[in-house]
Amino acid sequence: MQKLSARQPLVSVIIPTFNSERFLEKCLSSLKRQTYERLEIIVVDDESTDSTIGIAERYGCKIIKNPKVGRAAAKNEGVRHSFGEYLVFVDSDMELTPNVVSECIDLVESESHVGGVVIPERSVGNSFWVKVRDFERSFYAGSVVESARFFPTKLVKEVGGYEENLIFFEESTLPYKIQKKGYNVFARINSVILHHEENFSLITWLRKKYYYGKTIQVYEHKYRDYSRMQTSVGFRFYLFVKSYRRFLSRPELAFGVILLKSLEYLAMVSGAQALVGIK
């Protein structure tokens, strides 16, 4: 247990919420169990109608109530209310293993030019599709497909935080802007975040991808060079082929990944088309 000392930099944890009662308690109790203790927890809520606020109050979080503006704007609002020297953006359905924050601090303070730290994620849930997503994600380790979520506050404020008028890959817009300033945003720790997806439904997921598809063009236009790798289905299949032995060692999951990627691609393209159709 790292002894709490004023010399330790304060870390602000920013959690966007919207009717997040299902997993928020798991998330907040995992923050209380962090070996790094100098944390402030900021919950930025968009008019939840469930017990999200009650849970956040019970855990003594700083609560920012937002009109419904979406998660990118909520995260930026959290930055405006933070006092930390560092920021970590955590989703309300994420459970941090105990050394996540202390490893991020050690990494950013021991290496120069680190502008963002990637925290490995594991998808948790019993459904076939969650196992497929966890298997798929394991091939992206260390690649540009992953987005950092721990940052020096100074840099986040300098680049203006997350992009608010798009939702497609919004989590990559902040590290992208910091990378443009010449910082490494792909530093990576070992401790993992558990992403709770016990409530995963394929239909809801594809409907979300259709909705995200509506802002593909905005993303690809504004983040062209970064997005090419990030969003390219070809690049992801290259990562699977690069480790083909491991990929094929679980044929049922490999088939699931190919099917899921194809369905997501169709959903996103039809979302983009729907927009073109409207114009």
Ligand SMILES: Nc1nc2c(ncn2[C@@H]2O[C@H](COP(=O)(O)OP(=O)(O)OP(=O)(O)O)[C@@H](O)[C@H]2O)c(=O)[nH]1
């Ligand atoms: N404030 C706010 N938070 C939101 C909103 N929608 C989602 N969130 C939060 O954003 C985070 C990510 O939302 P999820 O629905 O878990 O997204 P995901 O399905 O894991 O992943 P992707 O959507 O693919 O990124 C969670 O903390 C949600 O509570 C919103 O409209 N407003």
Ligand SMILES: [Mg+2]
């Ligand atoms: Mg989630």
